[in-house]
Amino acid sequence: MDYEAVIGLETHVQLKTKSKMWCGCANEFGAPPNTHVCPVCLGLPGVLPVANEEALRLTALTGLLLNCSLPPYAKFDRKNYFYPDMPKNYQVTQYDKPSAVTGYLEFEFNDSLARVRITRAHLEEDVGKNFHFDRNSGVDFNRAGVPLMEIVSEPDLTSAVMAYEYLNALKDILVYGGVSDCDMEKGMVRCDVNVSVRPKGQSELGAKIEIKNMNSFSGVRKALDYEIPRQIEVLKSGGKLIQSTRRWDDPAGITEEMRTKEFAHDYRYFPEPDLMPFQPTEAWLEEVSRRVIELPLARKRRFIRDYQLPAADAQTFVWDRPLGDYFESIAKQAKSPKAAANWVINNLRAKMTESGTTLADVKFQPPAILELIELVENGKISSRIAQDVFTEMFSAGESPAKIVEKKGLAQVSDTAAIEKFCDEAIAANPGPAADFRAGKTAALNFLKGQVMKLSKGKANPALAGEILERKLKAGMETGN
Amino acid sequence: MLNQLTLTELVARLARREVSSREATQACLDQIQRVDGQIRAFISYDAADAMAQAEAADKALASGQTHAQRPLLGVPIAIKDVIAAKGQPLNCGSKILGNFISPYDATVVEKLKAAGAIVFGRLNMDEFAMGSSTENSAFQVTHNPWDLSRIPGGSSGGSAAAVVADECIAALGSDTGGSIRQPAALCGCVGLKPSYGRVSRYGLVAFASSLDQIGCFGKQVRDAAIVLKAISGVDHRDSTSVPQPVPDYPAALTGDIKGLRLGLPKEYGLGSPGSAGVSPASAGGLDPEVKQAVEVALKHLQNLGAEIVEISLPHTDYAIATYYIIATAEASANLARFDGIRYGARVAGADPIELYSKTRGAGFGAEVKRRIILGTYVLSSGYYDAYYLRAQKVRTLIRQDFLSAFEKVDAIICPTSPTAAFKIGEKADDPLQMYLMDIFTISVNLAGICGISIPCGFTAWPKLPIGLQLLGKPFGEETILRVAHAYEQSTPWHKEKPPLAS
Ligand SMILES: [Zn+2]
Numbered sequence A: 001m002d003y004e005a006v007i008g009l010e011t012h013v014q015l016k017t018k019s020k021m022w023c024g025c026a027n028e029f030g031a032p033p034n035t036h037v038c039p040v041c042l043g044l045p046g047v048l049p050v051a052n053e054e055a056l057r058l059t060a061l062t063g064l065l066l067n068c069s070l071p072p073y074a075k076f077d078r079k080n081y082f083y084p085d086m087p088k089n090y091q092v093t094q095y096d097k098p099s100a101v102t103g104y105l106e107f108e109f110n111d112s113l114a115r116v117r118i119t120r121a122h123l124e125e126d127v128g129k130n131f132h133f134d135r136n137s138g139v140d141f142n143r144a145g146v147p148l149m150e151i152v153s154e155p156d157l158t159s160a161v162m163a164y165e166y167l168n169a170l171k172d173i174l175v176y177g178g179v180s181d182c183d184m185e186k187g188m189v190r191c192d193v194n195v196s197v198r199p200k201g202q203s204e205l206g207a208k209i210e211i212k213n214m215n216s217f218s219g220v221r222k223a224l225d226y227e228i229p230r231q232i233e234v235l236k237s238g239g240k241l242i243q244s245t246r247r248w249d250d251p252a253g254i255t256e257e258m259r260t261k262e263f264a265h266d267y268r269y270f271p272e273p274d275l276m277p278f279q280p281t282e283a284w285l286e287e288v289s290r291r292v293i294e295l296p297l298a299r300k301r302r303f304i305r306d307y308q309l310p311a312a313d314a315q316t317f318v319w320d321r322p323l324g325d326y327f328e329s330i331a332k333q334a335k336s337p338k339a340a341a342n343w344v345i346n347n348l349r350a351k352m353t354e355s356g357t358t359l360a361d362v363k364f365q366p367p368a369i370l371e372l373i374e375l376v377e378n379g380k381i382s383s384r385i386a387q388d389v390f391t392e393m394f395s396a397g398e399s400p401a402k403i404v405e406k407k408g409l410a411q412v413s414d415t416a417a418i419e420k421f422c423d424e425a426i427a428a429n430p431g432p433a434a435d436f437r438a439g440k441t442a443a444l445n446f447l448k449g450q451v452m453k454l455s456k457g458k459a460n461p462a463l464a465g466e467i468l469e470r471k472l473k474a475g476m477e478t479g480n
Numbered sequence B: 001m002l003n004q005l006t007l008t009e010l011v012a013r014l015a016r017r018e019v020s021s022r023e024a025t026q027a028c029l030d031q032i033q034r035v036d037g038q039i040r041a042f043i044s045y046d047a048a049d050a051m052a053q054a055e056a057a058d059k060a061l062a063s064g065q066t067h068a069q070r071p072l073l074g075v076p077i078a079i080k081d082v083i084a085a086k087g088q089p090l091n092c093g094s095k096i097l098g099n100f101i102s103p104y105d106a107t108v109v110e111k112l113k114a115a116g117a118i119v120f121g122r123l124n125m126d127e128f129a130m131g132s133s134t135e136n137s138a139f140q141v142t143h144n145p146w147d148l149s150r151i152p153g154g155s156s157g158g159s160a161a162a163v164v165a166d167e168c169i170a171a172l173g174s175d176t177g178g179s180i181r182q183p184a185a186l187c188g189c190v191g192l193k194p195s196y197g198r199v200s201r202y203g204l205v206a207f208a209s210s211l212d213q214i215g216c217f218g219k220q221v222r223d224a225a226i227v228l229k230a231i232s233g234v235d236h237r238d239s240t241s242v243p244q245p246v247p248d249y250p251a252a253l254t255g256d257i258k259g260l261r262l263g264l265p266k267e268y269g270l271g272s273p274g275s276a277g278v279s280p281a282s283a284g285g286l287d288p289e290v291k292q293a294v295e296v297a298l299k300h301l302q303n304l305g306a307e308i309v310e311i312s313l314p315h316t317d318y319a320i321a322t323y324y325i326i327a328t329a330e331a332s333a334n335l336a337r338f339d340g341i342r343y344g345a346r347v348a349g350a351d352p353i354e355l356y357s358k359t360r361g362a363g364f365g366a367e368v369k370r371r372i373i374l375g376t377y378v379l380s381s382g383y384y385d386a387y388y389l390r391a392q393k394v395r396t397l398i399r400q401d402f403l404s405a406f407e408k409v410d411a412i413i414c415p416t417s418p419t420a421a422f423k424i425g426e427k428a429d430d431p432l433q434m435y436l437m438d439i440f441t442i443s444v445n446l447a448g449i450c451g452i453s454i455p456c457g458f459t460a461w462p463k464l465p466i467g468l469q470l471l472g473k474p475f476g477e478e479t480i481l482r483v484a485h486a487y488e489q490s491t492p493w494h495k496e497k498p499p500l501a502s
Helices: A052-063 A160-176 A217-236 A282-289 A294-307 A311-319 A321-331 A335-354 A365-375 A383-396 A399-407 A415-428 A431-436 A443-456 A461-478 B007-015 B019-039 B047-062 B105-116 B155-166 B183-189 B222-231 B288-303 B318-338 B352-363 B367-377 B385-408 B431-436 B443-447 B477-489
Strands: A003-014 A077-080 A090-093 A099-109 A111-127 A128-134 A137-139 A147-152 A191-200 A209-214 A244-249 A254-260 B042-044 B076-080 B118-123 B168-174 B190-193 B213-218 B263-264 B306-311 B413-414 B450-458 B463-473
Touching: A003 A160, A052 A099, A052 A147, A052 A160, A052 A282, A052 B318, A077 B168, A077 B318, A090 A111, A099 A160, A099 A294, A099 B155, A128 B213, A160 A191, A160 A217, A160 A294, A191 A217, A209 A217, A209 B431, A217 A254, A244 A335, A244 A431, A294 A321, A294 A335, A311 A335, A321 A335, A321 A431, A335 A365, A335 B047, A365 A383, A365 A399, A399 B190, A415 A431, A415 A443, A415 A461, A431 A443, A431 A461, A431 B105, A443 A461, A443 B183, B007 B019, B007 B222, B019 B047, B019 B076, B019 B118, B042 B155, B047 B118, B076 B155, B105 B222, B118 B155, B155 B168, B155 B183, B155 B213, B168 B190, B168 B222, B183 B190, B183 B450, B183 B463, B190 B222, B190 B477, B213 B222, B222 B450, B222 B477, B263 B288, B263 B385, B288 B306, B288 B318, B288 B413, B288 B463, B288 B477, B306 B385, B318 B385, B318 B431, B318 B443, B385 B413, B385 B443, B413 B477, B450 B477, B463 B477
Parallel strands: A209 A244, B076 B118, B076 B168, B263 B306, B263 B413
Antiparallel strands: A003 A147, A003 A191, A077 A090, A099 A111, A111 A147, A128 A137, A191 A209, A244 A254, B042 B118, B168 B213, B190 B213, B190 B450, B413 B463, B450 B463
């Protein structure tokens, strides 16, 4: 019998806000322990939370980016459980009235478009971090109260690699939208996985097994690569799976059982009385919707479609959004957007990297790149010379035409002048000339190079080749 | 003696520079020395700090600062041990906080200091404000100044006793189900519970967040009005505080209540003088002397020009059950932070779970444990809908009862407590009897409205104070203060002092 996996993901993402969720402490990774703390995020007696508006906006923005609807009424609840990293021993979260519901995420998978439904995105607070030393333990509360968003998917994923691609696509969107830096090294993203297996064709789901708290996408993939075959093996050997929670042991490469359903926590959720329900106004929603950006995948597909770019170039313009915008500012007028993309990616970006500058520092106007392409296309300058002209444009900001004129870089297509360079080249290099005559056609390229050199790169290379060949062949016939 | 002055009189004398804040503060400290060994209202106080504040106040007065700018300049005000004051112990009447010193000021403390008050002392209370007698304090039992064998009420028993025993000029307390009004009634002073959202809760250690409100105790109504004005207002640190302008409360005390309509809830077992009330809520519970004193007060208010109108609060019978579900549910989460990890007392354990249970087992008293267990139960999976959710629905109905009533009347009038102060230990083994002490006060917190208790007489023997309660609309403090003031100024009760105090 064949089995299939059914996977849903709960992805926790730290939001990119200046301050924490309920207080003014900095939301900043890497400070010495317990330096970004105050009475509020330490849960001292008597303190109250005040919701971070920007975190609410970023959660709503995420909802819009994930095609969710934003309910007119959201609220916070208390989730009760004791743990030393929890300052209040309850976590404030959105239980039954989250900020965003029922959306979907599309991503490229197996050469087609996969769509995973999003159940909800809700806002909560992160907890502190426990450290265990030789003789005692400590808690760093710098992370306690950092705004944390949880994005819950429907069980629409069917394999480890699909889960991995979903997570990457989700990350791209969140980074792109400025919602989170999603830096896994800094623990900004953590995942819980729900996975079950069932015989192919069966409609009801198998026992749901949750794998808790993985902090990398590759960890998720590896855990599923282990867990799915494990579950199938249990069923195949006549065993039974029960709803339970497991832990991924990364070094060992295995999952192990933490607790079964009968020992599941009762979190005793109830509405957080210290915070008012959140009812977004039209104006507030309008403000958030103005921050919606084109999704990375949509942008890539549009660049491929509208500008006939290869996928790699389109992807470059997705990653480097300002560069893509720069390209778009000239692409519509370009005869060959592909050529324009080449100049922007291979020359402009390279020069900026080399000089450590950004688009804001570029001295010439974007259409100058189109002018430069035009000069090459019209045979005014060679591609070689175009490189020099670009260098000059980049350093001085002058227009390509002006640089060509000022420096006398226009291509020489005057036959008489080129004939003179050819004669000189043949005369100075009797060896290669003889080689050519002896049938080594490759020697022509060497001689052509010499002509270009003598003309300081201005000779029309095609014309130089023709003339050289004629002269050498003529020599053969006359017996020179 | 200066400590016996009302806040209003002291301010007048300070303003005229007849007395100094140091003298007034010293008089309070002397009185504590003299009587608090018997009253035991203060858990602790820092005399040197109080005197330093008084000296600063005297300098401010000398430099020309006025009470128009800082209405409480130089006035010693003591604080219930549930409100955070920077550098002072914060124990909430419990052992579990150990030697905790608050590193920050509650918003009300900031406001009192800004208004020039001498903020001093930690006033005794039922542990985490859970109780109606102050017997649940882990520190000491506070005694009623009128009869030392009796309780002062609770949970703000220390605040009420200290004001009545003239150990301070005014005091702050907190009221979750009657914790200001009931001790004010039982000790014989003015106790004001503002509307929910009127006063910031930032720095008030939460018992039941949706019911808690800070309020004040005074020797007369005007004092309470002055303190209320100083501590009210929206606070960016408390999302549940309401951006409602703060009126000039003392200016509302016109003495004129002609034409005001006062509602008499038929469910509370009172009638116009002489008539028999029907009393499902408090059948058998309302003491005849209390009933009579309140009925005489009704007559008096009629004589002052108020109109008494019968109203109905049909969901009254459900108030106590509803309250004990909502309050304990919220408390079970609010008190979870006292775990011995970050601050407070700790009893070590082999692992965190053992540390928690040992710390909390040793740190919390019986009533607090009882309420945490109750609250945990009503929120548990499978019980939430039957208890918590249903209680929230009933709460809405109770609030509706009041809002409908306030369409017909300007304020509601009733007793504060069904009986006068009882004997220490009398109800200690019967929590349900204790819970019934809050029968007339608890609905006010569920509805989020405001209430004030003022003296309206004494029982015959022993002589114990009786409280009259006036309830107002949300943010209707001006009206109840006006009625309370008119009543007070035309009756002798507020002038009576317990023998001990003088
Ligand atoms: Zn903080």
